Amino acid sequence: MWSWLALAGSLALTAPAAAQQFPVLSQNPPSLRWFEIRTAHFRVLYPAGFEQRAQRTARRLEQVYEPVGASLGVRPRPVTVVLQTQNTIGNGFVSILPRRSEFFTTPPQAPSLTGTLDWLDQLAVHEYRHVVQFEKPRQGLSRVAFWLFGYGGLGATTIGVPDWFTEGDAVGTETVLTRSGRGRIPAFDVELRANLLAGRRYTYAKSVAGSYRDNVPNHYVLGYFLTSYAKRRYGPEVWGPVLNRYYQFPVYPFSFSNSLRCTTGLRVESLYQRTLAEVDSTWRQQLARMPAGPAPFYYPARPERRVFTQYQYPQYLNDSTVVALKSGLGHIDQLVLLRPRSKEQVLHVPGLVNLPEMLSAGGGKVCWPEYRYDVRWLQRVYSELKVLDVASGQVTRLTPRGRYTAAALSSDGRQLLAVRTDATYRTELVVLDASTGQQVQVLPNPGHDQFQQPRWSSDQRRAVVVTLKAAGKALEEIDLATGQRQELLPTAELNISHPQPWGDYVFYNSPQSGTDQIYAVHTGTRQRLQVTHDSVGAYHAAISPDGQRLAFHVFRSGGSRVAELPLTPAQWQPAEAGHDPAAYLEPVVQTDPGAQKVGPVLPGDTLLPDTALPTQRYRPAAHLFNVFGWGLIQSPAGSGLSVGVRSQDVLSTLQSVAGVGYDQTERTGNAFATISYQGLYPVLDATLERGQRRTTLYIDRDDEADSLRQDRWQYTNLTLGARLPLQLTQNRFRQALTIGAYYTAQQSEGYDLPYRFLNELGRNTLHLLSSSVSYFRLLKQSQRDVAPRWGQTLFLSARTTPFGKGLSTWQLAAQGSSYFPGLGRHHSVRVRAGYQQQNPRSFPLTAAIFYPRGQTYYNFRQLATGSAEYRLPLLHPDWTLGRWLYVPRVLGGVFYDRAVGTLTGVTPDGRPTEVRQRYATVGADVSVVFNALRLRTPFEVGARTIYNVRSGEWLVQPLVLDIGF
Numbered sequence: 001m002w003s004w005l006a007l008a009g010s011l012a013l014t015a016p017a018a019a020q021q022f023p024v025l026s027q028n029p030p031s032l033r034w035f036e037i038r039t040a041h042f043r044v045l046y047p048a049g050f051e052q053r054a055q056r057t058a059r060r061l062e063q064v065y066e067p068v069g070a071s072l073g074v075r076p077r078p079v080t081v082v083l084q085t086q087n088t089i090g091n092g093f094v095s096i097l098p099r100r101s102e103f104f105t106t107p108p109q110a111p112s113l114t115g116t117l118d119w120l121d122q123l124a125v126h127e128y129r130h131v132v133q134f135e136k137p138r139q140g141l142s143r144v145a146f147w148l149f150g151y152g153g154l155g156a157t158t159i160g161v162p163d164w165f166t167e168g169d170a171v172g173t174e175t176v177l178t179r180s181g182r183g184r185i186p187a188f189d190v191e192l193r194a195n196l197l198a199g200r201r202y203t204y205a206k207s208v209a210g211s212y213r214d215n216v217p218n219h220y221v222l223g224y225f226l227t228s229y230a231k232r233r234y235g236p237e238v239w240g241p242v243l244n245r246y247y248q249f250p251v252y253p254f255s256f257s258n259s260l261r262c263t264t265g266l267r268v269e270s271l272y273q274r275t276l277a278e279v280d281s282t283w284r285q286q287l288a289r290m291p292a293g294p295a296p297f298y299y300p301a302r303p304e305r306r307v308f309t310q311y312q313y314p315q316y317l318n319d320s321t322v323v324a325l326k327s328g329l330g331h332i333d334q335l336v337l338l339r340p341r342s343k344e345q346v347l348h349v350p351g352l353v354n355l356p357e358m359l360s361a362g363g364g365k366v367c368w369p370e371y372r373y374d375v376r377w378l379q380r381v382y383s384e385l386k387v388l389d390v391a392s393g394q395v396t397r398l399t400p401r402g403r404y405t406a407a408a409l410s411s412d413g414r415q416l417l418a419v420r421t422d423a424t425y426r427t428e429l430v431v432l433d434a435s436t437g438q439q440v441q442v443l444p445n446p447g448h449d450q451f452q453q454p455r456w457s458s459d460q461r462r463a464v465v466v467t468l469k470a471a472g473k474a475l476e477e478i479d480l481a482t483g484q485r486q487e488l489l490p491t492a493e494l495n496i497s498h499p500q501p502w503g504d505y506v507f508y509n510s511p512q513s514g515t516d517q518i519y520a521v522h523t524g525t526r527q528r529l530q531v532t533h534d535s536v537g538a539y540h541a542a543i544s545p546d547g548q549r550l551a552f553h554v555f556r557s558g559g560s561r562v563a564e565l566p567l568t569p570a571q572w573q574p575a576e577a578g579h580d581p582a583a584y585l586e587p588v589v590q591t592d593p594g595a596q597k598v599g600p601v602l603p604g605d606t607l608l609p610d611t612a613l614p615t616q617r618y619r620p621a622a623h624l625f626n627v628f629g630w631g632l633i634q635s636p637a638g639s640g641l642s643v644g645v646r647s648q649d650v651l652s653t654l655q656s657v658a659g660v661g662y663d664q665t666e667r668t669g670n671a672f673a674t675i676s677y678q679g680l681y682p683v684l685d686a687t688l689e690r691g692q693r694r695t696t697l698y699i700d701r702d703d704e705a706d707s708l709r710q711d712r713w714q715y716t717n718l719t720l721g722a723r724l725p726l727q728l729t730q731n732r733f734r735q736a737l738t739i740g741a742y743y744t745a746q747q748s749e750g751y752d753l754p755y756r757f758l759n760e761l762g763r764n765t766l767h768l769l770s771s772s773v774s775y776f777r778l779l780k781q782s783q784r785d786v787a788p789r790w791g792q793t794l795f796l797s798a799r800t801t802p803f804g805k806g807l808s809t810w811q812l813a814a815q816g817s818s819y820f821p822g823l824g825r826h827h828s829v830r831v832r833a834g835y836q837q838q839n840p841r842s843f844p845l846t847a848a849i850f851y852p853r854g855q856t857y858y859n860f861r862q863l864a865t866g867s868a869e870y871r872l873p874l875l876h877p878d879w880t881l882g883r884w885l886y887v888p889r890v891l892g893g894v895f896y897d898r899a900v901g902t903l904t905g906v907t908p909d910g911r912p913t914e915v916r917q918r919y920a921t922v923g924a925d926v927s928v929v930f931n932a933l934r935l936r937t938p939f940e941v942g943a944r945t946i947y948n949v950r951s952g953e954w955l956v957q958p959l960v961l962d963i964g965f
Helices: 002-010 051-070 119-135 140-156 163-177 186-197 204-209 219-234 239-248 255-264 268-288 593-598
Strands: 034-038 042-047 079-084 091-096 099-104 297-299 309-318 321-328 331-338 345-348 360-362 365-373 381-389 395-397 404-409 415-421 427-433 439-443 450-456 462-469 472-479 485-492 497-502 505-510 517-522 528-530 538-543 549-554 561-566 615-618 627-634 641-648 654-663 668-677 683-698 708-727 733-749 765-779 791-800 810-821 828-838 862-875 879-881 885-906 912-932 938-948 954-962
Touching: 034 051, 042 051, 051 079, 051 119, 051 163, 051 593, 051 615, 091 119, 091 140, 099 119, 119 163, 140 239, 140 627, 140 641, 163 219, 163 593, 186 219, 186 268, 204 219, 204 268, 204 885, 204 912, 219 239, 219 255, 219 268, 239 255, 255 268, 309 331, 309 360, 309 538, 309 549, 309 561, 321 561, 365 404, 381 404, 404 450, 415 450, 427 450, 450 497, 462 485, 462 497, 472 505, 497 538, 505 538, 517 538, 912 954
Parallel strands: 042 079, 079 099, 360 404
Antiparallel strands: 034 042, 034 615, 091 099, 297 561, 309 321, 321 331, 331 345, 360 365, 365 381, 381 395, 404 415, 415 427, 427 439, 450 462, 462 472, 472 485, 497 505, 505 517, 517 528, 538 549, 549 561, 627 641, 641 654, 654 668, 668 683, 683 708, 708 733, 733 765, 765 791, 791 810, 810 828, 828 862, 862 885, 879 885, 885 912, 912 938, 938 954
């Protein structure tokens, strides 16, 4: 018995490696037809039906080519821009792995993001600035890294550049080169303003890395002010020399800060302190000039203060109850009911909310838009409307596979006024039945304006809406019977938003005073009145059903709160017509070399001449191979390094890698190629590997001292298979299902020893068929949660050799886990169980289920395992240790693992017998989340203490849980 256990445990129990799987990337349906427009510096790819906007975007990109790169002194090489039209997410990005940019073309409704600028115009400036930034490294040591290792090497040299620079500089560029930009939008920097006015000025390390306790403005905001301060003080071209110095030799600690010091005399910490001192003084002077307004009543009366918590976007359910969205560092998004002098009540936890600020209520119902991913094609993201009946708690999906980015319930809850944006960039304002989602009416839009944040009038005969036009924004009233429109506020470069009718007035948000406040315009006289005078900003007006009170939310350093004022027009103050406030970067507009070429305002559609740019069909199959990395490259799964080449086409359809590797243990080499085609419903994977193996074995058991032999042989391994990744998320639980099946064939040549270890082929071949099913359903997590508080996972696996040739083996396995809330709010309990059955005397396979931590694995015929684990946050200290380390979090956990294994042994008289072994370990983990060298990239390391219940031994293991990338 024990000799067999020792043999089974001493062998390296590894099956031939399966194909190193590439991650599944977001794909478009294969039925989508693609076209391209080529200009001098761009290749613009777009799907059929988007040609008009693609033409305009291509010309816009050419127009901003030189101005966007002027202040950094860069003229980038031609680049591909992909226009993604199938999703309803307003976003964009630039990547060098491979080199391309993608624009997600659905215009977002959020005024804090777009201002008065066309969405594609903003992406053209902001994202192309990132292209310029990524072109800057092609010099000095960074250029050498590119020659040796491709774009992966180039990207590695950019790690020392803070992400606050890349995003802040891009926000500054969009502000300098356009009439809008986030630098001119007070809602963009409201979090920093609230912190400074409250006296909360955090360390530079905390501002860069973030916190689990306090609200720290993101790197866009921080970077905008840091980069802008330097441009104001040292000239708009100051960052070009800083980057030149950095990329000449970027590999030593704090090299970016040292390059800044050599250029300006300031390290990054000094730049941070001086910037905050200046904007703090500016905002305090602005606050001193602000007239006082009436004091509002706040909901909830006693907000949570232990951690940053927000209550936003209030809507009245009745005269005494407000529904709002609660969120924050310690809470997932949830709808709550707020009442005067009452404890809040959780109403509903939504899924992936598209635009939370378009929350609306009426007739005892609440409505919001929610993202819905296609089951397979993750580039196809719908935005459907969900309606909650407050009395019954029933949630109805009104518009499956819809593209609705905003909606408002009528006061009786029977109809919806919704904004729909199709895949051709056209926006429609429609009326829907609130019970069925059926279309009732489509309002005319001959000018192809973009509608934003619509609301009903109290009599439900009219609607008010913000319209974005070529010249700016207007506030319009629409007669729903005739479709006739009239402007309540004329088209101007004023970032108005969130209209709300009330009698003869329409409330709206405007930043014209320098902060976002609520204003009212009289529909008859067009007189404008300022309603709120909040020190930081007031947002999202809502009217009580009795027409007596106005609810809105105000931002504070500890989180937004819902405020309420009586509706008394006599207290409102006349407001000037005004425009958006000047940006912090405004002095640079006159001196920036790019602004001198473009001017402060991008022209409108007059940019389009009569003659269109040449267009041709783009066939993805002809462009599948696009090498972006060479030399030392990362493996497909990101688990190791080899020498070779990596490729990925710009539509992310085909990923491939080929190279050579070296096993230092056996001192042997191999060559391999892995490919993953993801353009079909199933993902097709293939790996071919050929190399050498080496082993040392005693071939004469009677005289081991004289019988040690060594052999080297060749092997060929082929793995083919498919997996079907399905996205099933529909609500607050993230859900996915993946089904996979793979065939592995491995053959050896030149093996000469008479014996072999069980895990080596020797002179044999192996034909292995593997199939698996994995599923998870996990509750969304807040930032402070250490693990899901509710959820389930399931994994099923079957591996066998069904063809009757070569070595034989088989294995069946199942494993499941469940998550439960712990004693504390962010604690999590995980309970796991697994069962595995196989033939232990056949070719051994790796374990398909977990095994007790700290325990050596044995190749049992039957194996049952169980585990209970408790994880919790221990501290959120926000420790800053010089320039080297910042520690925002300390985590802990305890666990108990158990396994029962069964195999067939032999009694002393030679008879077979069943042997059962039990193993148990208990232990505790402590890990630290930290940021090193002032970088935003987090790491998590720690230690694990394990006690082996069976042997009584203690074991301490180091843990590397997260390297941040």
